[in-house]
Amino acid sequence: MNTLGKRRSARASVALHTTLCLAVLCALFPIVFILLVSLRGERGWTDPLALEGFTASNYVHLLTRTEFLLWFANSTIVAGLTMVIGVTIAASAGYAASRMRFPGRGSLMWSFLVFQMFPVAVLIVPLYNILGTLGLLNSHGGLILTYCSVSVPFCAWMLKSYFDTIPVSLDEAGQVDGLTPFGTFWRLIVPLAKPGLAVTGFYTFLTAWSEVAFATQFMSSENRYTLAVGLQNFVGPHRAEWGLMTSASVLIMIPAGIVFFFAQKHLVAGLTAGGTKG
Amino acid sequence: MRTLFAGVRRSFSQHWYAWAMVLPVVVVLAVVIGYPLGRGIFLSFTNANEANLGRTVGDFHVPSTYEFVGLDNYWQVLSGQEGSFYPRLGWTVVWTASCVILHYSIALGLAMLLNREMRGRSLYRVLLILPWAVPAFVAAFSWRLMYNTDVGVLNSLIGLLGFGPVDWLGDPTLQKVAVIAVNTWLGVPFMMVALLGGLQSIQRELHEAAAMDGASPWDRFVHVTLPGLRPISSTVILLGTIWTFNMFPVIYLVIGHAGGTESEILVTYAYRLAFQGVRDYAGSATYGVIILSLLLVFASVYRQSLKRQEVRL
Numbered sequence: 001m002n003t004l005g006k007r008r009s010a011r012a013s014v015a016l017h018t019t020l021c022l023a024v025l026c027a028l029f030p031i032v033f034i035l036l037v038s039l040r041g042e043r044g045w046t047d048p049l050a051l052e053g054f055t056a057s058n059y060v061h062l063l064t065r066t067e068f069l070l071w072f073a074n075s076t077i078v079a080g081l082t083m084v085i086g087v088t089i090a091a092s093a094g095y096a097a098s099r100m101r102f103p104g105r106g107s108l109m110w111s112f113l114v115f116q117m118f119p120v121a122v123l124i125v126p127l128y129n130i131l132g133t134l135g136l137l138n139s140h141g142g143l144i145l146t147y148c149s150v151s152v153p154f155c156a157w158m159l160k161s162y163f164d165t166i167p168v169s170l171d172e173a174g175q176v177d178g179l180t181p182f183g184t185f186w187r188l189i190v191p192l193a194k195p196g197l198a199v200t201g202f203y204t205f206l207t208a209w210s211e212v213a214f215a216t217q218f219m220s221s222e223n224r225y226t227l228a229v230g231l232q233n234f235v236g237p238h239r240a241e242w243g244l245m246t247s248a249s250v251l252i253m254i255p256a257g258i259v260f261f262f263a264q265k266h267l268v269a270g271l272t273a274g275g276t277k278g
Numbered sequence: 279m280r281t282l283f284a285g286v287r288r289s290f291s292q293h294w295y296a297w298a299m300v301l302p303v304v305v306v307l308a309v310v311i312g313y314p315l316g317r318g319i320f321l322s323f324t325n326a327n328e329a330n331l332g333r334t335v336g337d338f339h340v341p342s343t344y345e346f347v348g349l350d351n352y353w354q355v356l357s358g359q360e361g362s363f364y365p366r367l368g369w370t371v372v373w374t375a376s377c378v379i380l381h382y383s384i385a386l387g388l389a390m391l392l393n394r395e396m397r398g399r400s401l402y403r404v405l406l407i408l409p410w411a412v413p414a415f416v417a418a419f420s421w422r423l424m425y426n427t428d429v430g431v432l433n434s435l436i437g438l439l440g441f442g443p444v445d446w447l448g449d450p451t452l453q454k455v456a457v458i459a460v461n462t463w464l465g466v467p468f469m470m471v472a473l474l475g476g477l478q479s480i481q482r483e484l485h486e487a488a489a490m491d492g493a494s495p496w497d498r499f500v501h502v503t504l505p506g507l508r509p510i511s512s513t514v515i516l517l518g519t520i521w522t523f524n525m526f527p528v529i530y531l532v533i534g535h536a537g538g539t540e541s542e543i544l545v546t547y548a549y550r551l552a553f554q555g556v557r558d559y560a561g562s563a564t565y566g567v568i569i570l571s572l573l574l575v576f577a578s579v580y581r582q583s584l585k586r587q588e589v590r591l
Contacts, residue, residue: 016396017398020388020406024402024405026463027406027409027467028405028408030417030424030463031420033420033424033431034423037423045423049431049434049438089303093302093304096296096299097300100293100295102297103293111307113577114574114577115307117574117577118311118315119523119524119545119570120524120545121545121548121552121565121566121569122314122569122570123311123315124566125321125559125562126314126317126318127314128552129317129331129559130313130314148310149307149314152307153311156303181299182299185299210414210415212415212530213527213549228415231419235534245419245423246420246423252416253411257412260410261404261407264410268475
């Protein structure tokens with residue numbers, strides 16, 4: 001740490017940049033590798049070190065002759081609705097937990113935390129049976145309901161810590177002006193909390209978008225698959241379409257990467273907020 | 279009795295607003311977690327499987343014929359008769375500990391480097407965060423291709439150095455090393471960003487004062503940096519432990535259909551119990567309840583020990 005205002009020696013500087021470059025190499029290698037393989041045609045993956053034969057044929061094949069776009073749409077719909085439901089119903093609970101002292105508040109906060117520990121193995125069988133009884137297996141609705149078990153506690157936890165960062169004096173001003181508590185929440189705090197809502201929603205979206213365990217069992221017909229299930233079809237026991245797999249991976253990484261780039265700072269602040277306040 | 283009622287009424291009139299605002303969440307959680315959890319616990323006391331669970335085939339309803347077996351499932355698993363619990367628990371603990379230790383130490387090292395003033399700092403930061411943006415299932419498949427024995431890029435690189443191909447996903451030990459590497463790659467960026475935030479919140483003056491007093495860089499690291507990072511560290515380690523313990527996609531998709539089940543952690547094993555072969559719903563539920571209990575115990579012990587440390591400080 002250059003805290004003493006001393007200049008770093010040339011040797012230390014080289015060591016610093018070398019270490020960081022090595023770390024960057026490790027971080028980027030798989031991503032770049034996948035990108036290269038995806039651009040080298042159907043058999044490109046069988047010769048991983050060659051840098052020739054670049055073609056977009058994998059992408060053409062993926063977009064025109066597989067159900068990739070349909071899976072993409074399915075994933076987006078399921079994750080989008082999960083996000084909307086999660087954020088909407090969790091916001092008011094998060095606000096109440098942040099501002100009001102009521103009996104049951106402690107156990108509510110505790111349950112938000114504990115529910116995030118639930119392993120998929122506890123809930124999957126009962127949920128599978130329940131959805132089967134309700135006729136919701138193999139439907140987007142059933143999957144969205146399932147994902148609420150993950151998203152609602154998480155959203156409530158995140159939003160509560162975000163509301164904690166908004167000064168209480170604003171609420172008091174609102175109440176002086178004659179707003180009900182819900183009015184204060186809805187008209188004053190929600191507009192101010194837009195960045196927090198956005199980041200929470202985004203993270204919920206990503207979690208639902210890349211969920212594997214539930215989707216693999218609950219969705220049985222190919223036209224309802226989400227991406228995480230559909231991609232497993234490209235490289236099953238009897239198939240090895242790595243060209244399709246890698247090009248699909250690239251198309252999934254690009255939008256995720258862009259949004260992620262903008263959201264990551266707020267995301268960390270939100271996830272660790274509970275901890276910094278003790 | 280009368281005072282009790284009055285108390286309830288008073289507290290209701292005082293708190294009905296807050297309760298109304300949390301009601302939707304409580305209802306949803308009761309439906310999607312409370313009821314399934316209760317049913318999961320119930321199933322763990324039975325011998326339910328695919329064959330004896332009630333189901334509707336066409337217009338016919340086949341009634342359930344499974345029986346209540348009390349604590350038998352737990353006894354089978356915990357006494358070791360079922361055979362795979364303790365080895366698997368051991369591997370799950372090793373997996374969780376090595377992943378979290380690697381995440382934390384690599385992330386702390388990188389965060390300390392990034393916390394210096396230098397050229398290209400924000401570029402390094404962005405590039406190092408990229409793996410976090412990759413969905414776990416995409417990363418799992420990508421690494422599976424890289425680990426391929428005959429045409430994987432890792433073996434090709436090793437081949438260039440003159441070594442023979444390594445059977446990454448076939449050999450049980452290497453399989454474990456391989457999945458730990460994937461999860462480390464995926465998990466470092468989150469810890470790094472979190473710890474970097476923590477480092478930046480430590481006041482410069484503390485370091486300067488320590489240096490004035492003649493503290494070596496190592497002393498400053500131990501006595502200024504680490505204590506300053508404590509609140510953030512305790513949260514990310516707790517989160518990281520829970521996430522890794524339950525990490526499903528990496529293990530499930532990287533190992534895939536390749537090898538035996540030795541490198542499966544508790545969660546993926548419970549999942550396979552429920553959905554492969556004769557679906558053993560009761561066994562899977564038993565494992566699920568045990569996993570949840572372990573995590574709950576861990577989280578509360580962890581929090582308690584943190585509190586005790588704070589008191590001592």
